[in-house]
Amino acid sequence: xxxxxxxxxxxxxxxxxxxxxxxxxxxxxxxxxxxxxxxxxxxxxxxxxxxxxxxxxxxxxxxxxxxxxxxxxxxxxxxxxxxxxxxxxxxxxxxxxxxxxxxxxxxxxxxxxxxxxxxxxxxxxxxxxxxxxxxxxxxxxxxxxxxxxxxxxxxxxxxxxxxxxxxxxxxxxxxxxxxxxxxxxxxxxxxxxxxxxxxxxxxxxxx
Amino acid sequence: xxxxxxxxxxxxxxxxxxxxxxxxxxxxxxxxxxxxxxxxxxxxxxxxxxxxxxxxxxxxxxxxxxxxxxxxxxxxxxxxxxxxxxxxxxxxxxxxxxxxxxxxxxxxxxxxxxxxxxxxxxxxxxxxxxxxxxxxxxxxxxxxxxxxxxxxxxxxxxxxxxxxxxxxxxxxxxxxxxxxxxxxxxxxxxxxxxxxxxxxxxxxxxx
Numbered sequence: 001x002x003x004x005x006x007x008x009x010x011x012x013x014x015x016x017x018x019x020x021x022x023x024x025x026x027x028x029x030x031x032x033x034x035x036x037x038x039x040x041x042x043x044x045x046x047x048x049x050x051x052x053x054x055x056x057x058x059x060x061x062x063x064x065x066x067x068x069x070x071x072x073x074x075x076x077x078x079x080x081x082x083x084x085x086x087x088x089x090x091x092x093x094x095x096x097x098x099x100x101x102x103x104x105x106x107x108x109x110x111x112x113x114x115x116x117x118x119x120x121x122x123x124x125x126x127x128x129x130x131x132x133x134x135x136x137x138x139x140x141x142x143x144x145x146x147x148x149x150x151x152x153x154x155x156x157x158x159x160x161x162x163x164x165x166x167x168x169x170x171x172x173x174x175x176x177x178x179x180x181x182x183x184x185x186x187x188x189x190x191x192x193x194x195x196x197x198x199x200x201x202x203x204x205x206x207x
Numbered sequence: 208x209x210x211x212x213x214x215x216x217x218x219x220x221x222x223x224x225x226x227x228x229x230x231x232x233x234x235x236x237x238x239x240x241x242x243x244x245x246x247x248x249x250x251x252x253x254x255x256x257x258x259x260x261x262x263x264x265x266x267x268x269x270x271x272x273x274x275x276x277x278x279x280x281x282x283x284x285x286x287x288x289x290x291x292x293x294x295x296x297x298x299x300x301x302x303x304x305x306x307x308x309x310x311x312x313x314x315x316x317x318x319x320x321x322x323x324x325x326x327x328x329x330x331x332x333x334x335x336x337x338x339x340x341x342x343x344x345x346x347x348x349x350x351x352x353x354x355x356x357x358x359x360x361x362x363x364x365x366x367x368x369x370x371x372x373x374x375x376x377x378x379x380x381x382x383x384x385x386x387x388x389x390x391x392x393x394x395x396x397x398x399x400x401x402x403x404x405x406x407x408x409x410x411x412x413x414x
Contacts, residue, residue, distance in 0.1 A: 153407070156396075189363075190367050
């Protein structure tokens with residue numbers, strides 16, 4: 001679903017959707033009104049097509065949610081796979097994972113926004129939460145390895161570091177706008193610097 | 208409303224509430240079901256008292272929301288007032304503000320959770336968002352001052368630093384539980400270390 005990352009207009013001149021463009025609009029509506037607060041009628045109105053035209057593409061509202069959160073999760077797990085497959089030290093893999101995750105958040109912002117609001121009310125949501133926990137464990141393992149390597153300060157609990165690190169990363173969905181004045185590259189660099197080197201400008205013995 | 212921070216049970220043996228214990232339960236229900244999704248009937252059922260008993264204490268659901276978000280905001284602004292009144296450098300004030308904000312989040316967790324979910328649908332919500340923006344500006348000013356003092360690395364935009372810093376702080380509401388294994392003091396220290404000194408353990412020239 002690479003085309004979901006392109007920023008072409010969601011709605012064409014004439015209503016006519018493929019599964020991907022339909023999903024993009026549905027995710028936008030879910031984020032605006034809440035998933036529970038959105039009916040298939042709402043979607044039909046927003047899309048300008050009949051409900052049966054929607055059902056031509058997807059079996060249910062639930063399927064749209066599943067596709068939406070999976071698009072976010074697949075991006076994050078691809079970033080994790082790439083980072084952990086890198087040769088080198090755990091700290092470098094962790095740094096790459098943080099950067100790649102910011103890139104995924106920026107590219108798939110509405111999808112990650114949807115994912116982070118999931119509370120576990122349905123089976124699809126439970127499954128999304130389980131995948132999120134799997135991702136969190138993967139991050140915590142990398143932090144533990146980096147601490148064992150002596151590359152992360154030993155005086156902070158690895159699980160806590162993992163949560164705070166991705167707390168900062170995930171907070172982007174609250175305020176980041178791709179058309180704003182902060183570019184994706186600047187954002188990625190800022191997160192990396194703040195998390196790994198801290199705010200203070202003191203010289204370091206080595207890097 | 209200092210008693211709101213105590214962790215005495217919200218519900219007594221017999222239903223009987225003062226304004227504060229009523230507010231505490233209302234905020235809990237708002238967080239569970241969403242403010243828009245909660246009716247005065249829901250509150251009445253949860254509290255085990257009639258709606259008119261609720262109206263004895265508050266004029267409306269809106270008033271409960273206002274009291275709830277104000278309790279969070281008042282705590283954050285008190286932290287800001289204390290931090291900015293400190294003698295010394297902007298970086299130290301900023302560090303104190305981050306620590307004090309974490310303390311407020313821990314003490315007033317349900318109230319801050321409610322605040323951070325506010326989207327601006329009503330006048331009360333708009334006012335809360337305006338106060339949040341005022342707080343954000345105050346943080347950004349401290350970051351700018353610290354950068355002008357040479358105490359923060361000059362290669363990251365101050366507004367971006369302020370957002371990421373409080374993105375990390377605010378992310379606590381997603382996972383922190385006061386009865387969990389991480390104490391408030393450990394949490395405050397972890398946030399301070401991660402934000403100001405970064406993850407890496409390299410020796411520093413000075414502090």
